[in-house]
Amino acid sequence: MMAKRIVTILPDLSFEEALEVTKIYSIIGKNEAQGIMRTRPFRNPHHTISAVSMAGGGAFPKPGEVSLAHHGVLFLDELPEFKHSSLEVLRGPMEDRKVSISRVQANLTYPCNFMLVASMNPCPCGYFGDKERECKCTPSQIQNYKNRVSGPLLDRIDLHIEVPNVKFKSFENTKEELSCKIKERVEKARKIQQERYAEYGIYTNSELTPKLMEEFCVLSSSSKSILEKYFQKNKLSARSYSKILKIARTIADLEGSENIKDKHILEAIRYRFMDKR
Numbered sequence: 275m276m277a278k279r280i281v282t283i284l285p286d287l288s289f290e291e292a293l294e295v296t297k298i299y300s301i302i303g304k305n306e307a308q309g310i311m312r313t314r315p316f317r318n319p320h321h322t323i324s325a326v327s328m329a330g331g332g333a334f335p336k337p338g339e340v341s342l343a344h345h346g347v348l349f350l351d352e353l354p355e356f357k358h359s360s361l362e363v364l365r366g367p368m369e370d371r372k373v374s375i376s377r378v379q380a381n382l383t384y385p386c387n388f389m390l391v392a393s394m395n396p397c398p399c400g401y402f403g404d405k406e407r408e409c410k411c412t413p414s415q416i417q418n419y420k421n422r423v424s425g426p427l428l429d430r431i432d433l434h435i436e437v438p439n440v441k442f443k444s445f446e447n448t449k450e451e452l453s454c455k456i457k458e459r460v461e462k463a464r465k466i467q468q469e470r471y472a473e474y475g476i477y478t479n480s481e482l483t484p485k486l487m488e489e490f491c492v493l494s495s496s497s498k499s500i501l502e503k504y505f506q507k508n509k510l511s512a513r514s515y516s517k518i519l520k521i522a523r524t525i526a527d528l529e530g531s532e533n534i535k536d537k538h539i540l541e542a543i544r545y546r547f548m549d550k551r
């Protein structure tokens with residue numbers, strides 16, 4: 275449910291973005307808007323999908339799910355159930371934001387600037403770590419299940435969050451926040467980023483290069499020591515380290531804070547569940 279709602283809190287498509295999305299859907303004859311498509315795409319292919327359908331291709335090269343999710347969300351439910359080949363083809367497109375398909379007749383390039391959202395269980399039966407129900411999986415079954423998602427793919431995912439089972443009772447008294455309210459905060463943070471990076475040709479914190487991070491993700495000495503300790507304890511990759519910095523920068527922007535503070539670093543670390551050893 276949360277995955278499906280993500281497109282509702284993202285900023286509206288700009289005119290250029292809307293044109294790009296419309297063109298892609300026109301290629302496969304699935305432009306249902308009868309004009310320019312205004313909503314961000316949400317794609318959730320089934321786990322039996324082939325690598326070709328995921329990345330694009332075929333005898334008459336068509337855009338794949340990664341391109342149909344351009345400027346929107348690609349949601350992979352039950353990530354470890356997907357074929358290894360279909361997940362590995364995501365790595366290139368996630369880095370390059372485009373896919374090239376070579377055929378004898380022509381070389382085609384489709385854009386694929388999508389947000390990947392995925393879900394998985396803690397183990398094959400789904401109850402590992404549950405306080406109420408017993409997990410019947412063996413440690414090796416759990417390890418095999420987790421290993422189906424490769425380290426390099428996981429390394430490209432910015433946020434990992436553990437979501438415990440919700441008890442029926444806790445639905446009462448939940449304060450709901452409407453998507454349109456959250457969207458306002460997201461738009462405000464995006465605007466801060468667009469203005470900050472206007473002269474650098476990027477739009478968001480996630481696009482920061484190591485050099486730009488030195489300028490825009492400056493840490494106090496206390497924030498640095500929090501991060502260093504966490505880094506050593508969990509033996510993180512350099513990629514994880516820079517992701518934490520970018521997430522902290524975004525949390526600070528959502529708060530309208532010019533500087534990254536200790537609490538932003540601590541919150542960013544909480545969104546890196548899979549880093550923990």
Ligand SMILES: [Zn+2]
Pocket residue numbers: 397398399400401402409410411
């Ligand atoms: Zn289990």
